[in-house]
Each structure stands twice: as C-alpha cells, then as structure tokens.
Amino acid sequence: RFFGMSPELAGGSIPDRKKENMTSVSERLDAWTVAKTTTQMTTLSFIEQPVLVDEIKGTYRDLKKIKEPVLLHEAQAKCYAYIYALQNGLDNIRIRVTYCNLDTEEKKLFEKDFFFEELEDWFLGVLARYRKWADYTCEWNEKRTESVQRLAFPYPYREGQKELVTYVYQTIYHQRKLFIEAPTGVGKTMAMIHFALHHCVQHQLPRIIVVLPFLTLAEQLQKEYEHIFPEILVDHSQENLPEAARELAARWDSPVIITTSVRFFESLFSANPQSCRKLHHIANSVVLFDEAQSLPASLARPTVAAVNALCEKYRCTMVFSTATQPDFSALPKTQWQPTEIIPEPARLFYQMRRVNAAWCHDVPLAQIAEQMCLEKNACCIVNLRRHARKLFELLQERLGADNSIFLLTTDLCPAHRLATVAEIKRRQREAARCIVVATQCIEAGVDLDFDRMFRAMAPLESVIQAAGRCNRNGRLPGGGCLTIFRPEEGRLYPGDSYERGASVVMNLWADCDNPELSDPALVQRYYARYFSGETGEGKLEEAIQKKNYKEATKNYKLIKNAGVSLIVPWEGAARLFQKVSRAVEEGGVTAELLREAAPITITCYDENAVRACASPLTLRKGRVTAETGTFLLNHGFEEWYHSVTGFAPSDNIHECLMP
Numbered sequence: 001r002f003f004g005m006s007p008e009l010a011g012g013s014i015p016d017r018k019k020e021n022m023t024s025v026s027e028r029l030d031a032w033t034v035a036k037t038t039t040q041m042t043t044l045s046f047i048e049q050p051v052l053v054d055e056i057k058g059t060y061r062d063l064k065k066i067k068e069p070v071l072l073h074e075a076q077a078k079c080y081a082y083i084y085a086l087q088n089g090l091d092n093i094r095i096r097v098t099y100c101n102l103d104t105e106e107k108k109l110f111e112k113d114f115f116f117e118e119l120e121d122w123f124l125g126v127l128a129r130y131r132k133w134a135d136y137t138c139e140w141n142e143k144r145t146e147s148v149q150r151l152a153f154p155y156p157y158r159e160g161q162k163e164l165v166t167y168v169y170q171t172i173y174h175q176r177k178l179f180i181e182a183p184t185g186v187g188k189t190m191a192m193i194h195f196a197l198h199h200c201v202q203h204q205l206p207r208i209i210v211v212l213p214f215l216t217l218a219e220q221l222q223k224e225y226e227h228i229f230p231e232i233l234v235d236h237s238q239e240n241l242p243e244a245a246r247e248l249a250a251r252w253d254s255p256v257i258i259t260t261s262v263r264f265f266e267s268l269f270s271a272n273p274q275s276c277r278k279l280h281h282i283a284n285s286v287v288l289f290d291e292a293q294s295l296p297a298s299l300a301r302p303t304v305a306a307v308n309a310l311c312e313k314y315r316c317t318m319v320f321s322t323a324t325q326p327d328f329s330a331l332p333k334t335q336w337q338p339t340e341i342i343p344e345p346a347r348l349f350y351q352m353r354r355v356n357a358a359w360c361h362d363v364p365l366a367q368i369a370e371q372m373c374l375e376k377n378a379c380c381i382v383n384l385r386r387h388a389r390k391l392f393e394l395l396q397e398r399l400g401a402d403n404s405i406f407l408l409t410t411d412l413c414p415a416h417r418l419a420t421v422a423e424i425k426r427r428q429r430e431a432a433r434c435i436v437v438a439t440q441c442i443e444a445g446v447d448l449d450f451d452r453m454f455r456a457m458a459p460l461e462s463v464i465q466a467a468g469r470c471n472r473n474g475r476l477p478g479g480g481c482l483t484i485f486r487p488e489e490g491r492l493y494p495g496d497s498y499e500r501g502a503s504v505v506m507n508l509w510a511d512c513d514n515p516e517l518s519d520p521a522l523v524q525r526y527y528a529r530y531f532s533g534e535t536g537e538g539k540l541e542e543a544i545q546k547k548n549y550k551e552a553t554k555n556y557k558l559i560k561n562a563g564v565s566l567i568v569p570w571e572g573a574a575r576l577f578q579k580v581s582r583a584v585e586e587g588g589v590t591a592e593l594l595r596e597a598a599p600i601t602i603t604c605y606d607e608n609a610v611r612a613c614a615s616p617l618t619l620r621k622g623r624v625t626a627e628t629g630t631f632l633l634n635h636g637f638e639e640w641y642h643s644v645t646g647f648a649p650s651d652n653i654h655e656c657l658m659p
Contacts, residue, residue, distance in 0.1 A: 050094040050113060053081040057099050063108040069097035074110075075126070082119040091116055103624050148201045178319045178339050189290055192321050193228065196286040199317060207285040209257045211264045213294035229256045235263060252278040261294060262558045268306050269556035271549035283314040290321050294461075296497060296558060297331075301536045302544060304328050304336055323468060324461040324523045330531040349518040354471040355453075356479045357517055359509055363485040368454055369394035371483075372435055377428065379436040380454035381443065381466050383493055385409050387456070390489070392437045392645065404433040410441050411646035415599035416570045417441070424448060442469065449473050450480070457486040458493075459501025460508075460526045467517050482517075504529045563605040565630040566614055568641040573600050584632055589617050594630055601630070602647055613637045613649060 055077035059066075077095040085093045097110045196208045210225075225232055233254035267275040268282075287310070295303055310316040320338065328336040365382075369391055372378050382388050392407045399405060404427070408420055427434045428449060440458075442448065443465035453470035455463055463484055471480030486492070486506075493499035504526055508515055515522055543551035569577040580597050583589050594617070604610050614631035633641065642648045 050092050051084065051088075051090060052094045052096055052111075053077055053084060054096040054098055055080070057097065058102045059099050060102055061099075063099055063101055063106055066099055066108055069099075069110040073097050074112075078114070078119060078122060079126075081114065082116075082123045085116050085119060093119070145201045148197050178317070178341050189321070192288045192290070192319055193225075195319065196288055199286055203317070205284050205286055205315075205317070207252075207255055207257065207281060209252070209259065209264070209282065209285050209287045211259055211261055211287060211289045213261050213291045225256065225258065232256045232258060234258045252281040261289075265299075265303055265306070265558060266553075266556060269302070269552050271553045282310065283316065286317045286319070288319050288321065291465075295326070297531060297534050298497070298537050299540070299556065299558065300326070300328055300531070300534070301331050301334050302540060302556070304331070304334055308335060322461075324464050324526075325520075327524055327527040327531070330528045331534055331536075349520055353518045354474050354476075354479050355467045355482045355517070357467065357482045357484060357514070359514060360483060360485040362488045364488045365391045366394055368485065368487075369398060372452075372454070373398050375435065375452045376433050377450050378434075378452040378454070379438060379442070379448070379450040379469060380456075381438050381440065381458075381462075382456045382487070383439070383458055383498070384491070385411055385439055387487060387489060388437050388439050389645065389648070395435060395437065399435070402433075402435075404435055406434070406436045407645045408436055408438040408442055409646065410439065410602060411648070413568050413570050413573075413600045413602050413646065415573050416646060419572055421446060421448070447472070449475070451476060453480065453482045455482060455484050456492070457484060457502050457505065459498060459530075460505050460523065461501075463505065464517055464523075501530060563603040564607050564610055565601045566604050566610055566647070567597050567601050567617075567630065567632045568647055569633060569638050570600050570641060570646075571643055576600055580632060581635075584615070584617065589619060589628075591619060594628060597630075604647075609649075613640065 055073050057070075057073055074095070074097055077097055081093045081095050084090070092113060092115050094111060094113050099108045100106070193208070193210075199205065200208065231254060233252070233256070235252065235257060264287075267278060270276060307318055311318055318338075319341075328334055365387065368380055372380060372395060380391060382391065388407060388409050389411075392405065395405050396402075406420055406424055408417065408424075410417075412420060424434055424436060425448065434450075436442075436448075436450070440462060443462055446469070448469050449472040450470050453466055455466040457463075458466075467482050470482050493502055507529065508522065508526060537555055540552060540555035543549075543555060567577065567580055576597060577600055580589075580593060583593055610631050614633045614637070616627045617630045617632055618625050618627050637649075640647060640649045
C-alpha cells in the first residue's frame with residue numbers, strides 16, 4: 001500500500017493482465033526511489049518531497065463521479081502513514097488514494113499532507129473509539145455466553161429427538177470433525193444448531209456457518225432461523241441483499257451465515273479475489289453441512305481434503321448431517337475419519353421406521369396417475385421436469401381443473417415455489433385433499449407430510465429423502481406407503497452420475513427382493529459400490545498439485561452447466577416484473593436490480609432456445625457493455641408463465657429448455 005508496492009499487494013484487486021502496466025504507471029508518478037521491499041510494506045527514501053503513502057483501489061465506477069476519496073480508504077492510508085512516520089521519526093508525510101478503473105485503466109488521485117502531531121491525534125482518537133466498541137463487545141459476549149449456557153432445547157421433542165440431543169451434548173467438548181446419521185424427520189437441523197451454539201461458547205468460536213445443498217433449503221431455513229437468531233446473513237447466488245449487507249456477504253462478517261454448497265466450496269477453490277475475501281472468516285467457525293450426501297463423487301476427494309485442512313489447520317469444527325452419510329473412506333487415497341455423534345444409528349433408524357416400501361419394475365406414468373387419483377394426500381417425485389409435467393397433465397385429465405393438484409418444480413420461480421409450498425402446508429393442516437407432483441427440489445428440507453409417496457428410481461440418497469416426506473410426523477399407526485418404480489418413458493435420469501447412483505440401487509435391489517431403507521448397512525454398501533472405481537477430476541487434482549489456482553477454479557464446479565437466468569412474470573410479483581421491464585426500456589438495468597429480481601428468476605439450460613423468447617440484459621462497466629447471462633421474457637410471451645405450472649413454453653421449445 002506504500003507507493004511503489006506491487007499492485008497485487010496493494011489491495012489485491014488488480015487483474016494480472018494489468019499488473020505490468022499499473023506498475024510502470026506508478027513508477028512515473030513521483031520522484032522517489034524504493035529502498036527495500038517486504039511483503040508487509042515498502043520502505044522508502046525520498047529526495048526532496050515528503051514520503052508518500054499510496055492506497056491503491058481498483059474499481060469499476062465512473063471516476064468522474066468520484067469527487068473525494070471514500071473515508072474508509074483515506075483512513076487506511078492515514079493509519080499506514082502514522083505507523084510509518086512513527087517508526088521513522090518523520091515530522092510530516094503525504095498520503096494518496098489512487099482509484100484505477102479496471103476496464104479503462106484510467107486513474108484518479110487524491111493527495112493530502114499531514115504533520116505527525118496531526119496524524120497522531122487522529123490515530124489515538126480512532127483507538128479510543130475502538131476501545132469503547134471493544135469493551136461493549138466483550139461485555140455483550142459475556143452476556144451471550146451466560147445466556148447460551150442456560151439454554152435448553154427450545155421446542156417440544158419429536159420422536160427420537162431427545163435421544164439425538166443427548167448424544168449431541170456428549171460431543172460438545174471434544175472433536176472437530178463429526179457427523180450425524182439419523183432418519184429424516186427426527187429434527188437433525190435444530191439439534192445441530194443447538195450443538196453449534198454450545199460448542200461456540202465452549203471453544204470461543206465466533207461464527208456458525210450453515211451450508212445447504214439447494215436454494216430451496218436456504219429459502220426455508222432462513223425463515224426458521226430468523227425466529228432464533230436476531231442477525232442472519234444469507235449469501236447465495238439469488239439472494240437480494242441491500243448495499244450494507246452485500247459488504248458483509250463479501251467478507252462473511254456475521255455471527256450466523258446461511259449459504260449453499262456451491263458458494264462455500266467453490267470459494268475454497270477459487271482464485272477470484274472477491275471470493276477469497278471471506279476465507280479468513282471461515283477459520284475458527286462451526287460449519288454445519290445439512291444434507292451432506294449431495295456432494296458430487298467426482299469432486300469428493302479434493303473436497304474431503306479441504307474439509308480435513310479446515311479442521312486440522314484452521315480450527316474449524318465440521319458437522320455433517322444426513323440420513324445417508326456418504327462413506328468417503330471408500331474413495332481411493334482419501335483420509336476420512338469423522339466421529340459419529342450417534343453411537344448406534346441402526347437402533348435409532350429402527351425405532352423411527354415410519355414407511356413401508358414396495359419396489360416395482362417398469363411402470364408407465366399413466367398407471368401412477370391412476371393410483372394417485374385414489375389418494376387424498378399423495379406425492380410423486382420424478383427425476384425430470386418433462387416427466388413431472390406429463391404426470392401433472394395426466395392427473396388433470398382424470399380429476400379436471402381441481403385446485404387440489406400441485407406441480408412443484410424449478411419451472412416455478414423461487415417466490416412462486418415458496419407460495420405453492422405454503423398452500424400445500426395449509427391444505428395438509430386442514431386435512432384437505434392434496435395431490436403433488438414434484439422433482440428433486442422437494443426432497444431436502446421441505447417439511448411436507450404425505451400418506452402415500454411414489455418415487456421414480458433414483459440414487460439411494462434421493463429415495464431415502466423421498467421416504468422422509470411420507471408419514472413424516474408418524475401420524476399413521478401402520479406406517480406410510482412408499483412405492484419405488486422405474487418409469488417406462490424414454491430417458492430417465494438428468495445426468496451420468498445420477499444414472500450411476502440409480503444403477504447401484506437397481507443392483508442392490510437385485511441382490512435383495514425388498515431392500516430395507518431404514519438399515520444403515522444398506523447405505524454403506526451403496527456408497528462402497530458407488531465410489532468404487534471413482535477416478536475423480538484429473539485436471540482439477542493436477543491443478544491443485546501444481547498450485548495452478550486459475551485451473552483449479554476452472555475445474556472445481558459443483559454445477560457443471562449453470563444455465564442462464566430468465567426473469568418471469570409470476571402474477572404474485574407482477575410489480576417487480578414491471579419494474580425490471582421499465583428499467584430495460586429506459587436503459588437503467590443495474591446489478592442491484594438483477595439481485596432484486598432473484599425471486600422471479602428461473603434457470604434454463606439451453607441459451608439458444610431462451611433467446612427465441614427472451615431478450616438478454618446488459619450492464620455497462622466503464623466503456624464496456626456486456627451481457628449478464630440473465631434474460632427477460634419478451635412481451636407477447638407472458639402466457640408462457642402459468643400461475644400453476646410455472647414456465648411452460650410451447651412444446652417444441654420446452655424439450656430444449658427442460659431436462
């Protein structure tokens with residue numbers, strides 16, 4: 001940050017391609033020489049002018065609009081100037097704040113001269129104000145610790161939950177790598193939070209990070225946790241955050257954070273400075289992984305290595321929670337020795353057995369529709385959105401335009417999906433008829449309870465998650481009924497790894513006529529076969545070995561095809577859609593507006609097909625205008641977003657958009 005320092009040390013914001021140019025420009029700005037350089041600061045000797053301390057900031061803002069330096073940036077320069085002047089006995093010193101536009105490489109400079117006494121008065125005043133804040137923080141932490149130590153479990157215990165919480169208490173005082181393997185519906189999520197609070201107090205850890213596999217889980221848990229914690233930071237790709245919260249999100253500077261697996265793990269493997277800003281706040285945290293079975297097998301080995309490093313070197317406590325704990329030790333060359341919180345999970349699974357499973361060979365969706373029509377409270381989960389739409393249409397043909405039939409897929413935008421789940425819950429509370437067709441988006445964290453469940457053949461973890469939505473609250477004395485079937489209709493699975501998992505389940509079924517889903521030994525056999533022969537991502541592991549961070553970033557992707565975003569006109573948020581449409585017409589699209597539109601944004605996987613019905617949104621950065629990867633559904637296509645089924649384009653395009 002001292003003038004003459006290389007740009008990568010001066011804030012870490014300037015891209016590699018501009019380092020050489022920036023350095024050469026900096027060297028011409030004043031008449032002084034660099035005497036000695038370290039990684040902390042550059043010691044300068046000067047000829048006639050005062051020593052200059054330069055705070056260099058990369059920005060995409062229009063420099064003409066910057067009339068004065070940001071107070072925080074100026075304060076940083078003043079702190080460094082005071083320390084340097086104190087150490088070197090200087091009577092005066094000059095500071096500069098340099099803004100460099102990262103697109104145009106234009107610069108804007110702000111300089112001020114200070115006497116040492118002037119800087120010292122200012123610096124000691126800052127310390128005095130900090131002391132007041134630090135004293136308050138210490139006092140508040142003492143009160144928080146006392147409160148948590150008295151905290152009892154805040155809810156009536158579900159069946160099996162009291163036993164689970166007891167085991168959790170026994171692990172509070174030791175271990176840093178733990179996993180909870182317990183049946184769905186037993187209340188693992190709240191048990192983990194209870195553990196995390198007490199563990200933070202016992203080990204003086206400042207932060208709880210909850211890592212979830214799906215956006216739908218983040219949407220639901222945010223509402224639940226807001227009843228427990230006054231301050232929660234939710235950070236994921238579709239979260240709309242105000243300006244102040246975005247700065248906290250960039251640094252993860254919050255006591256409780258909810259994020260997704262994509263955001264958490266891709267940040268660990270990222271070479272992007274913005275992603276790396278949060279890494280120091282992951283250290284000394286309790287990290288709770290809900291539904292840990294969702295990690296792709298091809299990335300499991302480097303992911304487990306990262307988890308081990310966080311525990312062993314960075315004082316993190318990791319807790320993995322799932323009904324189907326992956327046996328990562330079955331992976332070649334993988335060290336995985338977590339401590340099981342529940343010493344005898346098989347007994348708890350047997351006690352919590354609530355579902356009777358039936359396995360069926362090839363069954364057409366029409367036959368599933370016939371069986372669902374006979375039920376009052378039933379759900380069918382299929383693997384593909386086109387299968388879900390076909391089954392929904394078959395049910396409509398048989399039951400008419402009945403408001404008791406629901407389609408729950410990612411064809412619905414997040415706000416629409418939350419409203420649909422709320423309506424399903426209302427009907428279930430009132431014992432009204434409720435027939436639901438869904439994809440995997442319903443399987444994790446969506447707290448619904450059906451008497452009858454149908455599940456298309458899938459990886460074992462998905463089958464068990466579906467079972468967790470059947471007789472979830474134990475209302476049926478004889479247990480709920482789960483039918484696992486293999487559809488007859490064409491392509492059955494969304495990807496190769498998903499198909500491989502389903503094939504392993506088929507093989508286990510062949511070994512045993514009626515596999516018992518409540519048997520943890522079945523899960524162990526499943527993962528032993530699933531992980532056998534897994535070679536991993538060769539390019540990624542090579543990049544990690546060679547410390548090629550850019551290649552590691554490129555090859556560590558939890559979602560291979562992220563698709564494109566499409567803003568849709570859901571009637572429940574019509575004003576928001578109109579606001580975006582007006583901004584497009586007036587040329588006023590901003591990054592803030594795109595974040596605000598996240599609740600009415602869906603993901604599509606064929607960009608060419610999307611362009612046939614929507615317009616790309618662009619943002620201007622400096623002199624450059626670029627597409628954002630987000631599209632707005634064009635005028636005249638509004639009817640393609642349906643109030644019940646969500647995005648429903650014409651048949652010829654739908655096949656391209658939806659797997």
